[in-house]
Amino acid sequence: MNAEQVTGSTHLPKAMRVGVLGFGGLGQAAAKVLAPKREMLLVAAADKQGYAYAADGLNAQECIATYQSQGSVGYLEPIGTLTNQSVEDLIEKSYPVDGYFLALPNLPNDFIASVARQFIKSGWRGVLVDAIKRTSAVEQLLGMKEELQAAGITYMTGCGATPGLLTAAAALAAQSYAEIHRVEITFGVGIANWEAYRATIREDIAHMPGYSVETARAMTDEEVEVLLDKTNGVLTLENMEHADDVMLELAGIVGRDRVTVGGIVDTRNPKKPISTNVKITGRTFEGKISTHTFTLGDETSMAANVCGPAFGYLKAGVGLHQRGIYGLFTAAEIMPQFVR
Template sequence: MKHRQVLEMRKSTNRDPTNNHAASIAVLGAGGLGMAAAKIIAKKKEMKLAAIADKTGYVIDIDGIDPELLENKKPGDIGKRTDDAISEIIKSSENFDGIFIALPNLTNRFIPDIVSGFAGQGYNGVMVDALKRSQAVEMIFGLDNMLNDAGITYITGAGATPGLLTCAAAIAANSFMEVIGVDINFGVGVANWESYRATIREDIAHLEGFNLEKAANMTCAEIKEELDNRNGILHLHNMEHADDVLLEKAGIVSCEKVKVGGVVDTRNPRKPVSTTMTLTGRTFDGAVSSHRFILGDETTMAANVVGPALGWMKAGLEFHARGIYGVFGSAEIMPRFVL
């Protein structure tokens, strides 16, 4: 981990997440992952959901949002209607200890621009994202000085992959003198693609013949037609996935030695294949071997993304309380378990 300057703490007087109260969390995004975050936070003692927003509406309640208000809500059907819900969260950001970004990222600049908006507003807290694309994560690292100066502790690539599997690779690397390669192969099953429209749209952008712009401009009918043509199954190979950038930043292995692919079934909640991370390396005595980390098939995409993201949020809150600011990758920090 690169050296971080420890600055004088700049905590606002009305919030201190280390002082035995639940940290106030705002969730940006109310699709499948955002709603899963709301449900998981509701089961935690150390965190409370203080805001949630999507592109058309938002809810803010500093005392904690009643989970029943969000039951059975669909994207585009939450809270106060507005064409600029994210700006409403930014304007109220002084009330939040942490921000979890669960938004689609169909232009690489989208989330970095939102993060810059929080810094410009004077937000002083923790931010965690579940970004997947290497270019977008590199843009977040490019905001390091700005976020350091703003007093923001930011952890990027903090989902499942990148995130949970990336961190597992960073730990596994310690058995070896040299890492020869990292191979991540994921399986995702969802009963209905419309529950995870943004995630599926991003996956389609990785397919041969598609890109971010093309996927972003597809109508829901066009996406459904594409899925029908593939019997609901997406086979993804050699993806632009930020595990490579995060592992290189952490000093584990160079980008070109990290491979990511997977299979997504958009019609069946059961995973089409098990999700694995395989790290191959050479030991101090010359042996070549591999460590493999396998996720349980019963754990859903939402569980494997949101749970670790909140774990990194808790780690970020600890760092922030110690006055440690700037951008960190998920492979640089162990997540903490949220009670």
């Protein structure tokens, strides 16, 4: 304990320097979430066409306005840089950034893993956090665990809403039971305009019968519009390939075959079509069968339930990294830390 802690000084430690890779709907929401925080400072942002960096912090509203009017934060003068390999170029600059939130679309399915390899190759050391969905995408990162550890990177994977917040809730609720029978995650998402979350909606379409990651990625905006017209803007998703299963299995809680994820996404209405919840059914040590249900408030948006946990896990990752703990961790293994 240092002198300031002993005397109860209110002097705040230096804010964690954070970067956001990907500046679509989720990346812009991430910038808004960070804006009022004292413990984290947004210093870097990147999109397909450029990046921006400012050691004393980026202005979230300026970044969003520039992106929406000109298509890239790279147009921000004088701190922006236009480039078609923005992530690679930003990493190579070796700016002092403690951690990055990868708010990137995972299309193709190995995209996030390829970004992680760029960080390893660059020699950068710090914390990475993602909110990816697919089991197979997380399994690719699991295969890189030793490489990440050797590179001095603390990587937090599956740290959004599901997988993420709901997976962690399941891991906590499981403690009441001697045996877990099933974990059922059901989500409702409401957005006013699908174009604000194009990559996320395409990832959801990839989970629908008759579609794959490749076909969803290849769809034009017009083809997505046609599909949404057929469904009145509603996507119904069942038995999704969601990494909650492998994460809960890795944590020793339940076999992946007993975890199911599904939901309803309304792309034309900000109101959630159904409440988001996770149900954990098991047997207690007394032999009783029971179900815990954790339900998210309908007023919390997808962005709030993804970005909040992501930065909470990023803060936890920074704590691990400062203690020399590197490698790959999931939302079911580590408790997130609240970012003030």
